[in-house]
Amino acid sequence: MKIKAKVKKDITKVKMLIKHDMETGRRKDQDGNIIPGLYITEVSASHNDQPVFYAEVGQAVSKDPYMAFSFKGGASGDKISITWKDSSGATETGEAAIK
Amino acid sequence: MNKVKWLLYIVLSMTLISSGRLYADIVVKPILEEARATLSKATARDFEWTTTRKLIKEAEAALASGDEDKSLKLAKAALNEAEKSLVQANYAEAHWQDDIPR
Amino acid sequence: MALVKRRLKIKVGAVFFSLLVLCALASADAASDSSPDFKAMVQQDVDAFRTYFKVRFSKVAFAEYKNGVYAIDSASREQWLEMEDFPPYEFAVDEGEELFEMPFANGKTYADCFANGGEGIRQNYPYFDSQQGEVITLELAINKCREANGEKPLAYKKGPLAAISAYMASTSEGNKFAVEVPDEAAYQAYVEGKKFFYSKRGQLNFSCADCHLRVAGQKLRADITSPALGQPTGFPVYRAKWEELGTLHRRYAGCNKNIRAKPLPAQGRAYRNLEYFQSVMSQGLEINGPSSRK
Amino acid sequence: MLVGDDMNLSEKNMKIDRRGFLSNLLKGAACIVTVASLPRLALAAWNEKAFKAETLEGAMSSKYPGLEFVDSSAIKLKAPAIAENGAVVPVGVKTDLPDVKTISLFVEKNPSPLAATFHLTPINVADVSIRIRMGETSNLIAVVESGGKLHRVQQEVKVTIGGCGG
Numbered sequence: 001m002k003i004k005a006k007v008k009k010d011i012t013k014v015k016m017l018i019k020h021d022m023e024t025g026r027r028k029d030q031d032g033n034i035i036p037g038l039y040i041t042e043v044s045a046s047h048n049d050q051p052v053f054y055a056e057v058g059q060a061v062s063k064d065p066y067m068a069f070s071f072k073g074g075a076s077g078d079k080i081s082i083t084w085k086d087s088s089g090a091t092e093t094g095e096a097a098i099k
Numbered sequence: 100m101n102k103v104k105w106l107l108y109i110v111l112s113m114t115l116i117s118s119g120r121l122y123a124d125i126v127v128k129p130i131l132e133e134a135r136a137t138l139s140k141a142t143a144r145d146f147e148w149t150t151t152r153k154l155i156k157e158a159e160a161a162l163a164s165g166d167e168d169k170s171l172k173l174a175k176a177a178l179n180e181a182e183k184s185l186v187q188a189n190y191a192e193a194h195w196q197d198d199i200p201r
Numbered sequence: 202m203a204l205v206k207r208r209l210k211i212k213v214g215a216v217f218f219s220l221l222v223l224c225a226l227a228s229a230d231a232a233s234d235s236s237p238d239f240k241a242m243v244q245q246d247v248d249a250f251r252t253y254f255k256v257r258f259s260k261v262a263f264a265e266y267k268n269g270v271y272a273i274d275s276a277s278r279e280q281w282l283e284m285e286d287f288p289p290y291e292f293a294v295d296e297g298e299e300l301f302e303m304p305f306a307n308g309k310t311y312a313d314c315f316a317n318g319g320e321g322i323r324q325n326y327p328y329f330d331s332q333q334g335e336v337i338t339l340e341l342a343i344n345k346c347r348e349a350n351g352e353k354p355l356a357y358k359k360g361p362l363a364a365i366s367a368y369m370a371s372t373s374e375g376n377k378f379a380v381e382v383p384d385e386a387a388y389q390a391y392v393e394g395k396k397f398f399y400s401k402r403g404q405l406n407f408s409c410a411d412c413h414l415r416v417a418g419q420k421l422r423a424d425i426t427s428p429a430l431g432q433p434t435g436f437p438v439y440r441a442k443w444e445e446l447g448t449l450h451r452r453y454a455g456c457n458k459n460i461r462a463k464p465l466p467a468q469g470r471a472y473r474n475l476e477y478f479q480s481v482m483s484q485g486l487e488i489n490g491p492s493s494r495k
Numbered sequence: 496m497l498v499g500d501d502m503n504l505s506e507k508n509m510k511i512d513r514r515g516f517l518s519n520l521l522k523g524a525a526c527i528v529t530v531a532s533l534p535r536l537a538l539a540a541w542n543e544k545a546f547k548a549e550t551l552e553g554a555m556s557s558k559y560p561g562l563e564f565v566d567s568s569a570i571k572l573k574a575p576a577i578a579e580n581g582a583v584v585p586v587g588v589k590t591d592l593p594d595v596k597t598i599s600l601f602v603e604k605n606p607s608p609l610a611a612t613f614h615l616t617p618i619n620v621a622d623v624s625i626r627i628r629m630g631e632t633s634n635l636i637a638v639v640e641s642g643g644k645l646h647r648v649q650q651e652v653k654v655t656i657g658g659c660g661g
Contacts, residue, residue, distance in 0.1 A: 002287070002291055002292070004287065011620055013622075015286070015287050017287050017289065017291060017292070019292050024606075024628075026606065041541045041546075042541050051616070052616070052618060052619065053613075053614075053615075053619070054613075054614040055611055055612065055613045055614065055623075056541050056542060056546070056611065056612045056614075057610070057611045057612075057625075058546040058607055058609055058610055058611065059546075059606075059607055059628075060602055060605050060607065060609075060610035060611070060627050060628050060629075061610065061611060061625065061626070061627055061628070062582060062583045062584075062626040062627060062628050063289075063444045063582070064289040064292065064444075065625070065626070066287055066289070066585075066624075066625065066626045067623070067624065067625045068287075068623065068624045068625075069613065069615075069619065069622070069623050070619065070620040070622045070623075071618050071619045071620060072618055072619075072620060073618065142463070145465055145471055146402060146462070147462070147463040148403055148404045148461050148462060148463060149403070149404070149458060149461045149462065149463050150404050150461055152463075180404070187401060187402065187406065190401070191396075191400035191401055191402075191408075195396050195399045195400045195408075196399065197399075198399050198408065198410045198411070198414070198415060199246075199249070199395075199399060199410075200249045200250055200252065200253035200414070201249050269661070270661040276575070276576070276577065277577075277579050277661075279575070280575050280578070280579050280584075280585055281579070283585035283624075284583065284585065284626075289583075412659075421658075421659060422658050422659055423655035423656070423658030424655070424658035424659055424660055424661045425661060426659075426661055427661045440580075440660065441579065441580035441582045441583040442580055442582065442660055444582060455659075455660070456659070459659040459660075494660070494661065495579035495580045495660055495661055
């Protein structure tokens, strides 16, 4: 996962790029078999351990999902932590410092 | 008498030709062979089309399944494409400089 | 001007005559070059190529051509900028860096094969290797490096090789294409590439030049075609269609399929010569690969 | 040899198994615990019914049952008129409406129309963006839940198929 967070005029903009195939469950492989669905369902983010973002998403999100949100406050060097969970229950957490 | 004999010959040979095997050997296969040979010339010059080899394969399949008419049609189409791609290669050789900005 | 004249003639119907005239002109050109100055001949091509686009798209600055179709199509440019803001190929660049730094079984690395440790050198590829008598692209050089160190070559269209190429391009961002045609053998390869570029192919009977020079910027089926000038600068690219990174030769193969011409092998002589010609035409433009495309 | 390694490398990056989850949990224990203990998040679990609905109406009513929609010009929906490629359509939603609780995106003609729901708190600025897939030309609808009302804006996004990609 990649996170870019920047503060400007007291508003922190956080952008994320998550490595995930986002299989919809509608695609077929070379032999014509359906590839089972496996996609991210939830993404949450915190700033210095305080929650600042939560999203529910579905199969319609592109491969290697990109999302961005903004919140008031935040200072250069503060920690942003993002966690996602997919339809199999797998999760990943990534961290970055605000620039 | 002579006329009747000739007529008999003609009828006999027509039945033979139209009876599958022979028809395939005499009419379809040579065209297919020519299509293959022409295509390989175009391929050697990097001018093969994506569609021609498919036509040849389809013609072969039709021949194998005993549909000589369909096979003949496909073989002719394949030969036509192979010839055109070769013409294209020759045209390019002579005219590739036509569109160069000067 | 000559082009306009020619069109008119075709419209009038004197196709045969105009072609004859052109042939005569072309052969006259060739005949007059008794002592060829290859560099000057190539430079003449480069100038004419640039001028063509300068006339076609008078508002587009030369430096902009590194951005492909987005240099000339403002509607798609906006979406492209959104993608480039946090492009999906960043993962591939990281992966490429890791692969680039991973030592071979013999302890050596890619850095040992390339000038300047492989950094900031993308703009010098492809080059003509006078000893081998062939065009060496960056991707070919990467595999040659592997083989020289006892490793298996990588597949040319996508995957690890595309990632390594992307990483090497990323270290060269902003460097200007500096591909040259030093001698007669190189000029032969260059002309082969040029010939490929201008030759009509496939069932649809299109040349590279038909779509990317003559009707560049116009709608062809659902898409606006990109100008040929600067096409190699952004490769490898992450295409939305592929949902992954691919090399220039993968794109060439796709283009050929679109016109129903059987694609030629990636890194085969024909595509390498084509890349050589295109890179020479793009000299002076900045490297900005990898980049994202539709 | 290296070819094999390359594969492993990308697999390693991709595969986040239960064990990986555990170690991630340990690494980010503090944050996950706080996230999980938040009432807002406890309330808002993944709305399976809404995400699996196959019609726009079904998805909307599962997502926002019993609420009425008002067309609103106070929402800025930024999406291309013609998508470069339906696989990646960049979309942004911005609004000055007060007290925004959620922002949802629906693609009318997608097999599952609900694409995403963003839950906002007073600390957030109502400005989100995401890249989504669109199977075909369709209306894209942004819904903003604010002050107990649902504000809606829609725009058509054309998706072309069969181009040669420029």
